[in-house]
Amino acid sequence: MTKRYTGGCACGAIRYETNDEPIFQNHCQCSDCQKRSGTGHGSYLTFGQRADMAITGEVSTWRVAGASGNEKIHTFCPTCGTPVFLISVAMPEFIAVHAASLDDPEQFSPQMVTYTSHGHTWDKMDPSLQAVERMP
Template sequence: MRYETSDEPIFQNHCQCSDCQKRSGTGHGSYLTFGQRADMAITGEVSTWRVASASGNEKIHTFCPTCGTPVFLISVAMPELIAVHAASLDDPEQFNPQMVTYTAHGHAWDKMDPALQTVERMPGR
């Protein structure tokens, strides 16, 4: 499967919530969030599963049905947004995080750039 957009991300973050830790198999997930899901071209097949987020809202996770790689997620509460996994980019070096979210769930062994802004939850929550 492929995705493509000419839009710039509106938010880039590392998330240390327990769901991201479990899904990634490490201390955090890394995402680029885009403001208009409708402007992203998505081709090919994806598989999905739904889960309650740390805020209690439902998230729809998508992954490649062939290899299982996580690709993007959508919050049911904010369906216009799409959060793309940074490691799924053709060029992951384009990921430029601005913030670490859900630091209340972070682990001492999961070191983040100390220059990044940190919040215990998701901004606006």
């Protein structure tokens, strides 16, 4: 049976859904994700076909160069401010949704911690996860 991933912002103005499986799930400790999340890391599910994700509602965006130097497009709800997903300009077919934006956040199953070189000692990660200093 195909798993369905649904989610959106806190106020419900933005919604997404897909039947695709994520190709990558991670905690990211880069400086951008720390600032974006307001804590020590961001948590994401990355899907390989943005075109297969149905998105409703209007998003606001802003762009930033990530730790890799690649430009990222962050989206958020203009009403409640919730970050919902991000897209890498270098890989526009991919879409990464914030794990906590899922209707069922238990669907998130992290495989790796990325950008540990930017991590803080107080941001404890599961030691069983593979940890890398940058993005693989």
